[in-house]
Amino acid sequence: MTDTSPRSNRQFRLARRPVGVPTPADWQETTEPVPPVPAGGVLVQTLALSLDPAMRGWMNEGKSYIAPVALGEVMRAGGIGRVIGSEHPDFAAGDRVTGVLGVQEYAAFTAAQARQTGLARIDMRLGSLGQWLNVLGMPGMTAYFGLLDVGQPRTGDTVVVSGAAGAVGQTVGQLAKIKGCRVVGIAGGRAKCDWVVNELGFDACIDYKAGNVRAALKEHCPRGVDVYFDNVGGDILDEVLARLAMHARIVLCGAISQYNNTTPVQGPRNYLSLLVHRARMQGMVVFDYTDRFPQAIAELAGYLRDGRMKSREDVVQGIGQFPEALNRLFTGANFGKLVLQVARDDALTG
Amino acid sequence: MTDTSPRSNRQFRLARRPVGVPTPADWQETTEPVPPVPAGGVLVQTLALSLDPAMRGWMNEGKSYIAPVALGEVMRAGGIGRVIGSEHPDFAAGDRVTGVLGVQEYAAFTAAQARQTGLARIDMRLGSLGQWLNVLGMPGMTAYFGLLDVGQPRTGDTVVVSGAAGAVGQTVGQLAKIKGCRVVGIAGGRAKCDWVVNELGFDACIDYKAGNVRAALKEHCPRGVDVYFDNVGGDILDEVLARLAMHARIVLCGAISQYNNTTPVQGPRNYLSLLVHRARMQGMVVFDYTDRFPQAIAELAGYLRDGRMKSREDVVQGIGQFPEALNRLFTGANFGKLVLQVARDDALTG
Numbered sequence: 001m002t003d004t005s006p007r008s009n010r011q012f013r014l015a016r017r018p019v020g021v022p023t024p025a026d027w028q029e030t031t032e033p034v035p036p037v038p039a040g041g042v043l044v045q046t047l048a049l050s051l052d053p054a055m056r057g058w059m060n061e062g063k064s065y066i067a068p069v070a071l072g073e074v075m076r077a078g079g080i081g082r083v084i085g086s087e088h089p090d091f092a093a094g095d096r097v098t099g100v101l102g103v104q105e106y107a108a109f110t111a112a113q114a115r116q117t118g119l120a121r122i123d124m125r126l127g128s129l130g131q132w133l134n135v136l137g138m139p140g141m142t143a144y145f146g147l148l149d150v151g152q153p154r155t156g157d158t159v160v161v162s163g164a165a166g167a168v169g170q171t172v173g174q175l176a177k178i179k180g181c182r183v184v185g186i187a188g189g190r191a192k193c194d195w196v197v198n199e200l201g202f203d204a205c206i207d208y209k210a211g212n213v214r215a216a217l218k219e220h221c222p223r224g225v226d227v228y229f230d231n232v233g234g235d236i237l238d239e240v241l242a243r244l245a246m247h248a249r250i251v252l253c254g255a256i257s258q259y260n261n262t263t264p265v266q267g268p269r270n271y272l273s274l275l276v277h278r279a280r281m282q283g284m285v286v287f288d289y290t291d292r293f294p295q296a297i298a299e300l301a302g303y304l305r306d307g308r309m310k311s312r313e314d315v316v317q318g319i320g321q322f323p324e325a326l327n328r329l330f331t332g333a334n335f336g337k338l339v340l341q342v343a344r345d346d347a348l349t350g
Numbered sequence: 351m352t353d354t355s356p357r358s359n360r361q362f363r364l365a366r367r368p369v370g371v372p373t374p375a376d377w378q379e380t381t382e383p384v385p386p387v388p389a390g391g392v393l394v395q396t397l398a399l400s401l402d403p404a405m406r407g408w409m410n411e412g413k414s415y416i417a418p419v420a421l422g423e424v425m426r427a428g429g430i431g432r433v434i435g436s437e438h439p440d441f442a443a444g445d446r447v448t449g450v451l452g453v454q455e456y457a458a459f460t461a462a463q464a465r466q467t468g469l470a471r472i473d474m475r476l477g478s479l480g481q482w483l484n485v486l487g488m489p490g491m492t493a494y495f496g497l498l499d500v501g502q503p504r505t506g507d508t509v510v511v512s513g514a515a516g517a518v519g520q521t522v523g524q525l526a527k528i529k530g531c532r533v534v535g536i537a538g539g540r541a542k543c544d545w546v547v548n549e550l551g552f553d554a555c556i557d558y559k560a561g562n563v564r565a566a567l568k569e570h571c572p573r574g575v576d577v578y579f580d581n582v583g584g585d586i587l588d589e590v591l592a593r594l595a596m597h598a599r600i601v602l603c604g605a606i607s608q609y610n611n612t613t614p615v616q617g618p619r620n621y622l623s624l625l626v627h628r629a630r631m632q633g634m635v636v637f638d639y640t641d642r643f644p645q646a647i648a649e650l651a652g653y654l655r656d657g658r659m660k661s662r663e664d665v666v667q668g669i670g671q672f673p674e675a676l677n678r679l680f681t682g683a684n685f686g687k688l689v690l691q692v693a694r695d696d697a698l699t700g
Contacts, residue, residue: 065626238617252625267588267617275602275633276415283625 009034011104012322014069018059021260021330026059027075027323035108037085042109042119044081046101047345048315050133051077051326051338052167053231056259065285074102075322078138080122080129081107082345088114095121096345098132103322105342118290126301129345130313134337135300139167142253142286143229144296147172148179150251150284151227155180158221160240163231164205165192165312167337168253171300172229173202174309181227184220186213186236188332195335200310208236217243224248224277232257234266241270248279260330312336359384361454362672364419368409371610371680376409377425377673385458387435392459392469394431396451397695398665400483401427401676401688402517403581406609415635424452425672428488430472430479431457432695438464445471446695448482453672455692468640476651479695480663484687485650489517492603492636493579494646497522498529500601500634501577505530508571510590513581514555515542515662517687518603521650522579523552524659531577534570536563536586538682545685550660558586567593574627577601583608584616591620598629610680662686 008031015028037043058069058076069076079101083091088111091097099119101107109119127136134140146168153159159176163169164185173183173196185196185205193205206216217225217239224245230237233255240250258265274281289296303309314336316325321340328334358381365378387393408419408426419426429451433441438461441447449469451457459469477486484490496518503509509526513519514535523533523546535546535555543555556566567575567589574595580587583605590600608615624631639646653659664686666675671690678684 063626233622252622254625255622258622265619265622267619267621269615269617271617271621271631272583272602272605272608272615272633274631275604275635276413278633278635278638280630280632281621281624282630283622283628285625285628288628 007034008032009104009106010319011074011102012319013074014059014071016071017061018056018260020262021327022056022059022323024323028072029320034106037087038108038110040087040111042083042088042091042097042114043085044097044099044101044107044109044119045084046079046081046105046107046319046342047096048129048133049077049079049101049103049322049340049342050137050139051316051329051340052138053254053256053259053329055326056330065287074104076100077103078133079342080132082343090114091119091121096124096129096132098122098137103319105319126297127304130315130337130339131304131311133339134167134313135171135304135309135311136297138286139337140171140300141289141293141296142284143168143171143175144300145286145289145292146251146253146284147175147227147229149289150282151229151249153179153181153227156182157226158182158184158223158245159227159229160184160186160217160221160225161229161231162186162236162240163254163256164196164202165335166231168231169229170196170200170312170336171309174200174303175300176227177201178303178308184217186232192335195312199312213239214242227251229253230255233268234258237268238270241268241273244273244277244279246277246279248277250274250279250281252281252283256330313339315339315341317341357384358382359454359456360669361424361452362669363424364409364421366421367411368406368610370612371677372406372409372673374673378422379670384456387437388458388460390437390461392433392438392441392447392464393435394447394449394451394457394459394469395434396429396431396455396457396669396692397446398479398483399427399429399451399453399669399672399690399692400487400489401666401679401690402488403604403606403609403679405676406680415637424454426450427453428483429692430482432693440464441469441471446474446479446482448472448487453669455669476647477654480665480687480689481654481661483689484517484663485521485654485659485661486647488636489687490521490650491639491643491646492634493518493521493525494650495636495639495642496601496603496634497525497577497579499639500632501579501599503529503531503577506532507576508532508534508573508595509577509579510534510536510567510571510575511579511581512536512586512590513604513606514546514552515685516581518581519579520546520550520662520686521659524550524653525650526577527551528653528658534567536582542685545662549662563589564592574598579603580605582606583618587618588620591618591623594623594627594629596627596629598627600624600629600631602631602633606680663689665689665691667691
């Protein structure tokens with residue numbers, strides 16, 4: 001282990017609420033002394049942070065499934081860290097943990113905070129640190145419960161997933177293949193499409209940047225779409241709505257195309273296709289399934305181990321890159337689960 | 351019985367596909383000889399026709415849950431009739447029947463047509479002819495299965511229904527009250543709102559024509575909306591989406607506000623509220639439940655008999671009034687289930 005004597009804690013705080021795509025001026029970089037180990041608590045060094053589309057929503061004012069980040073507060077982010085000091089019976093120095101660390105190099109948790117935010121040790125035998133932020137982390141949990149609990153795919157179903165090369169999409173598609181479905185991805189660009197088909201084994205992938213999504217859906221989903229796992233919203237949601245099979249299920253997981261809108265959200269004009277096809281559209285939030293994470297992690301780790309599931313992380317180096325790295329999600333520049341590496345750990349990119 | 355020697359059959363045919371609200375020029379009135387009783391079939395005199403918002407959709411070209419009415423074809427309509435000639439073992443002269451009679455004074459069915467279109471005798475002891483087009487007919491079936499199967503209300507839930515004084519809405523609200531829910535209607539105008547509250551026993555009714563639907567929803571649904579039965583779409587759907595309770599269910603039954611659009615359908619801008627509230631929006635089509643109609647009819651007839659459920663029909667006299675009467679649905683001029691009386695029958699308005 002290196003860095004055993006930390007001196008300062010570099011942080012990114014929310015300086016103002018963005019209008020549209022976040023800009024550097026929306027962030028305030030601060031440096032504070034590394035906090036002491038709280039009485040009965042834990043001090044964690046951040047190794048890697050998960051950068052997720054949902055973070056854009058947390059920057060907005062107003063009611064959602066989680067409170068917004070306050071102005072001046074360290075930006076909320078999930079991550080993987082290393083315990084460097086503990087007075088907590090469940091944690092020991094050297095443990096790798098997952099939790100809401102925030103965009104900072106060190107995070108201190110009282111026992112109450114550790115419990116409330118779900119700080120938990122992770123078993124490095126199940127996957128690399130990168131995989132613990134991806135398949136075995138929130139994106140994987142979102143994919144698992146969204147697809148299986150909400151989407152309820154049956155063998156032979158046609159499953160379509162947007163953001164197919166992203167963190168959630170890659171696991172949704174591979175899991176649907178494992179469950180015996182025909183899987184069609186939607187992603188931006190040839191490289192991502194080639195990867196999900198050639199490396200992940202999707203049956204097809206539609207490059208929405210290449211144009212005619214409608215015709216491509218018709219070609220690749222001749223019997224319609226039974227399950228659509230939606231990460232993007234916007235026009236693509238409308239195109240899939242126009243292609244539903246009877247009794248289809250739409251899993252509403254996100255709408256990244258709309259998160260930086262400065263105009264109102266684009267509602268799905270084809271929503272009456274739900275009526276015509278006796279279909280449903282249902283929202284899901286991964287935090288509802290925390291009790292069942294261990295079961296999902298065990299199953300997904302098994303697929304990683306036996307090679308039936310692969311993962312790809314897009315790792316950006318250095319906490320200073322945070323503002324720019326986050327925006328890669330909104331331009332579609334990331335390829336795979338976007339990870340911000342904050343400190344070195346030999347197990348990270350596995 | 352009167353009219354035992356019919357001479358002519360007056361009909362309304364679809365002359366062209368309407369753009370926006372149907373106009374007189376969209377219809378062609380024809381008069382043909384009354385057809386003979388088909389070999390092995392049935393000849394029915396139309397007593398009353400059901401005028402429904404869904405008919406507007408049938409006039410459009412394109413794929414839906416049912417084939418469009420062809421140009422030149424007699425306009426499709428459900429109705430109640432009297433058998434005036436039969437070579438079919440299941441029907442005898444004098445029987446009252448329900449079926450897809452079309453907008454015409456007489457309808458002939460071969461045995462195959464009678465079976466395919468669901469021509470069926472009705473038991474006049476269970477309700478008046480008007481009620482057979484309303485609570486005991488398609489609107490009642492739509493209300494029953496939409497609310498109970500798709501909406502799945504639980505005791506104490508807050509149920510909101512739009513088009514509350516209409517054919518489907520009146521039964522949805524009363525049934526939800528019987529099932530122990532708090533019921534808030536949305537209707538156009540004070541008279542309709544007063545009726546659903548004072549006569550039908552809804553807990554409240556919001557007059558959308560009076561303005562602030564958002565504030566009224568907040569006032570009448572302090573714990574949010576658990577079930578929304580949507581007959582209207584448009585802005586009202588968006589307002590209810592903004593007021594959902596956790597795990598809410600939206601029953602997508604219709605979208606009358608959008609049926610005469612000459613611009614694209616207005617998609618629900620607040621659809622991401624489904625995500626925030628882990629809610630679902632699901633379409634339903636009543637024809638999926640035909641096997642279970644007898645059970646629903648028996649239950650609803652029981653409520654009519656014991657006075658727990660009331661019904662209101664808005665009866666327009668004379669087949670010649672058809673074009674104008676149909677449009678009453680789109681202006682909101684109808685008050686109660688809209689019925690076009692084509693021939694006299696003493697039991698009609700019960």
